[in-house]
Amino acid sequence: MVTALSTALEHVRDSENLTIPSMPEPTVELPKQEKWGDLSSNVAMAVAPKFGRAPLKVAELLASTLKADCDSLFERVDVAPPGFLNFTIKPGRWIEVLSLIEDLGESFGSGQVGKGKRVVVEFVSANPTGPLHVGHGRGAALGHAASNLLQTAGYDVQREYYINDAGRQMRMLGASVFARYQECHGRTVTFPEDGYHGTYIHTVAEALVQECGGTLLDLSAEVAEKRSSEFACQRLLERIKQDLGVFGIEFSEWYSEASLIAAGHLEHSLDDLKAKDLVFFDEGAWWFRSSQFQDEKDRVVAKQNGDYTYLASDIAYHRDKFARGFDSLINIWGADHHGYIPRMEAAVQAFGYQKEQFRVVLVQMVSLLRDGRKVEMSKRSGEFVTLREVIDEVGADAAKFFFLMRRSDSHFDFDLELAKRQSSDNPVYYVQYAHARIASLFRVAESRGIQVPSIHDIDHTLVMGQDEIRLIKQLSSYPGMLEGSAVSLEPHRVTFYLQELAAQLHTYYNKHRILPPIDSGEASGSSESIVDDEVAHSHREHLSPELTAARLAMMKQVQTVIRNGLAVLGVSAPDQM
């Protein structure tokens, strides 16, 4: 379609003896109104100034050229002021969409944009200092869907979780757990000032008591805290993995910061940068010259006391990602980290990579509402609603779909009561219901001995009505929508698409019968008129076995697309509800 337009453009340019510096890429879109045809393009208006002709004139030239060149594709090519081109596809050509879906099956919608490129998507990466909360859930759902999208676009995708199991937070965790541990043994201790107060710390401490009894009491505080820290980290990480498992999200790699440091990557990275004079010593600390790469100021990587900063680890970690052969790095971060982006971009460039090879998707805050009031959350105070609690309340499918319904950079109020109360008319059920309805249709058909035929074996003219074409048109836009969603890393487009497709399926389902009525008794007779004419007419339409077969075959393709779309979101496509 687009290529047809391109060649037509060239024809017109040549035949009119026009020279222009650059030919724009023509764009086609689904028009907002059906009377404007199946597809439309504003390309005539776009090139008119370059041609030095009136848009309407250019459009007319293009229209006649296209009509002549692609007569088998277009029923009509219309021109509308101020210069739109509106195309009407020949009804017979729409069947090709259905054939394509049947032939490709679950790979319908897959593309080649990312072919041969390796990308690593890092997401969640919550510190193992407590359970995951709802905010992490949003990041998890987004990272998972983004990874799926990239995969359908042809990328080789690695899903990675970075474990911050080194540094100050771990020491604080150890101190907190050890304090609780001592309390279990009847000691009174002053709890660390910046310690973690959550009740889960008690749980971990009790588990530690179970594991080693009172043996830690005899050790020096330093060693005991280290042991506590390791135990707690391992415990909490297990819990995190478990929660993500329940949420249906898997990682290909759990990358430990401690292992990164143990392997010496941190020193190597800094040495590397020192050699380039991008890390320097000043005021007793080591600094990364990030201001050379548009960061507002230089950043400390090694403090006066000799400790490395978090940034130092991150620099090493991202360098290692490239070293492992990834062409581009994608990070899903909480929006409160946005100030961190320039310095990481600086790091990427400092190692000689392009800024574009590093991409951050920011996920805005999730505010949890209960009874219309905001629930204050803080990990330190231990007062927050865990992801697990939310999943238990509304289910993994609904939670994921909810998280993905909005663009990631807008704030999201997750109203628990609402999510629970609405669980029966939640959008996710609306989409899943469409899938289940078709499945049910097939079950009933099977029980009556009716087969769902291949799209190649049906009478194509039976699915060329206005309502069928409307549905097929929506199916045909799936691959383009999916690619756009992948390139922009915006899974919410998929949720909106699926809701539209489901709506069209439901409409069609209500308007047209697919299987013949079970008792072929007399029609109702006199009581007409209350119902809308068109609907009444449809109910009376004659259902031949061929028509049933054709519609079943079409339904099969709708079902495939819904299933494919839900799979991208990580949401299940049930056959029964």
Add this chain to the structure above:
RNA sequence: GCGCCCGUAGCUCAGUCGGAUAGAGCAUCGGCCUUCUAAGCCGAGGGUCGCAGGUUCGAUUCCUGCCGGGCGCACCA
């Protein structure tokens, strides 16, 4: 003070690399099941796209400045 994100129907949000009459869900009101799943369908009402300028054939979309909300501006992570 500086930087980033957001401001669209009563509510929650799509749409925005400039295009034709700005859309959906919820909520409100009125209809549709003795036949394939009513978790559904059909219809109605509801808008100065935060405000003011600018760019042009055309701006909700791009630019500037305000106003309002959120989040950052550590030798914390």
